[in-house]
Amino acid sequence: MRTSSVTAAAVALGIALAAVVTTSVGVAPAEAAPSCSGDHITVGDLARGCVVDRGTIALPDGRRFAVPAAGTTVSALPVAAAGGHDTGDVSITNTGRAGVAVSLEHVWSGSPAAIRQVRAVHEGLVRGGTTAHPMAATTTKAAPTSSCTNRSYALLGYRWNTTIRWSSNPAGARAADAAAIRAGANAWTGTIAVCGRSITSNVRNTYLGTTNQAPAVSANGGCGTPNGANTTGWGALRSGTLATTCVWSRSGVAVEVDQRYTTAYAWSSSATCSGAKFDLRGVATHEWGHAYGLGHTTQASGLVMKPASTQCDVAQRTLGLGDAFGIDVRN
Ligand SMILES: [Zn+2]
Structure with a gap:
């Protein structure tokens, strides 16, 4: 019988624990509590399953x-x-008692117990799609481009239940930033004409104006401590990175988003980008796609959510078919 066997096991365990306590007096425990604190907690440390409530996690990529x-x-x-x-x-993801799980491009590391706990939920939320999709019927014909034929999208593990109320910090800006970043945020909202179709998006944002607060995005590409305020700003990022968005979520519901745009490159926020500059509005549209819960498609997709931008990539200001499918499914 199950009950009696469990009881027997518990009794046996109790005896075993008593035996350990009895025999371990004055002897270091065989399994010392893992040390997971300080300013350099590695993935190897996390793999020991330790509970972590403060400090800094350092990934192998820096x-x-x-x-x-x-x-x-x-x-x-x-x-x-x-x-x-x-x-x-x-x-x-910090699960608390089961430790911390890390997912880097869908490869998991960290606490095995945390991975088991997080992975099933995460992969239920994170998915991609390519075809069958309930979208408003075609009303007009648009000239086909790759971004109007590619239907791919990827969903990240969170969504918003609220309007994103955000501010911008112009300190260090390499171009006039507020209008361009606002245009990026608004590219995904309301009724959107995409490739001759029309969708109505439910994601929302409200721009509050400028702020002196800094976004919690680090020069190394990681994320700092959230402060409850959704903030965009400027600063150093690693060579090759144009911008990074950090999102904090709880049980799949986003609670804060911060963005940092790099000061290492030349930017344009003019209506018609020209020269060796990156188009702030286009890159901001991509970053806001992340903020709203979309992940990367392939570079060849030609979509806003492709992972890399060329100079004056003004096409990235405009949603493609897969981008529209993604924001529609996400919300
Ligand atoms: Zn991206």
């Missing part, structure tokens, strides 16, 4: 993350300059 609060996932979502090194999407 990105560093303030340990998220128990029950919280932090995601770092970069966009590369074309030809630059793509560091990849990373999500770090």
